[in-house]
Amino acid sequence: MEGVLEPLLDAKSQVTNQLIDFQWKLGMVVSSDSCRSLKYPYVAVMLKAADHSGQIKNKLFEMTIPQFQNFYRQCKETAAIIETV
Amino acid sequence: MLLDLSEEHKEHLSFLPQVDSAVVAEFGRIAVEFLRRGKLNVSSDTVQHGVEGLTYLLTESSKLMISELDFQDSVFVLGFSEELNKLLLQLYLDNRKEIRTILSELAPDLPSYHSLEWRLDVQLASRSLRQQIKPAVTIKLHLNHNGGHNTSILQTDPATLLHLVQQLEQALEEMKTNHCRRVVRNIK
Numbered sequence: 078m079e080g081v082l083e084p085l086l087d088a089k090s091q092v093t094n095q096l097i098d099f100q101w102k103l104g105m106v107v108s109s110d111s112c113r114s115l116k117y118p119y120v121a122v123m124l125k126a127a128d129h130s131g132q133i134k135n136k137l138f139e140m141t142i143p144q145f146q147n148f149y150r151q152c153k154e155t156a157a158i159i160e161t162v
Numbered sequence: 163m164l165l166d167l168s169e170e171h172k173e174h175l176s177f178l179p180q181v182d183s184a185v186v187a188e189f190g191r192i193a194v195e196f197l198r199r200g201k202l203n204v205s206s207d208t209v210q211h212g213v214e215g216l217t218y219l220l221t222e223s224s225k226l227m228i229s230e231l232d233f234q235d236s237v238f239v240l241g242f243s244e245e246l247n248k249l250l251l252q253l254y255l256d257n258r259k260e261i262r263t264i265l266s267e268l269a270p271d272l273p274s275y276h277s278l279e280w281r282l283d284v285q286l287a288s289r290s291l292r293q294q295i296k297p298a299v300t301i302k303l304h305l306n307h308n309g310g311h312n313t314s315i316l317q318t319d320p321a322t323l324l325h326l327v328q329q330l331e332q333a334l335e336e337m338k339t340n341h342c343r344r345v346v347r348n349i350k
Contacts, residue, residue, distance in 0.1 A: 100289050103287040104286060105286060108281070110278075
């Protein structure tokens, strides 16, 4: 799904932030100033969230592959539980 | 260069709390000395204005680095006794170097470079496009600002980084031109 979703305001959005966009990318670190020869894969996620005033904040974070697999498993578990509700 | 000692100038003293307490004590002592010779019953406002006025006199003199003669001429208009004029002059000469150091720290401070970490990575896929090979350079810039530490994370492609390096090298090259050399020589 491409593009940015329009924020739908509801009761909970007065308290928490609303997720607008979820972008990810898969990259491989090849070299750094502390270590020259690397082959280090990672997943970078860029979240766009709007607070109750409509102000959009970007949050960028990276995960190692094991961290991402854990993250994915958590999301899958959550989705499975939603099915049962 | 003579000083302008009007009433309004007493308001310009927000840095007073930042001055060393020993210096403020000295100001206070002199202000009180002056009051002793002038009046017996004075309000706290008068004392405060006295200290502020004295502080302003010293900072303006130090800021402009006025000569002894100019200082004496400026203070003369206040109509103090010979002894008090001499005392003020001595106070000015004794403290102006330290006051100038304090004043120099009040200039606006831009963030300054502390260190830099870089990382070269290759983007293999994203939500919008799979099967990519896109090199990128990620930089973590560490800055110092007002005693605190800031970090900025930036990312660019290798071609832009090369251009950035070329621009910076060009800036350094400017230091070697005759014009810059002459300016630097004259300042030294």
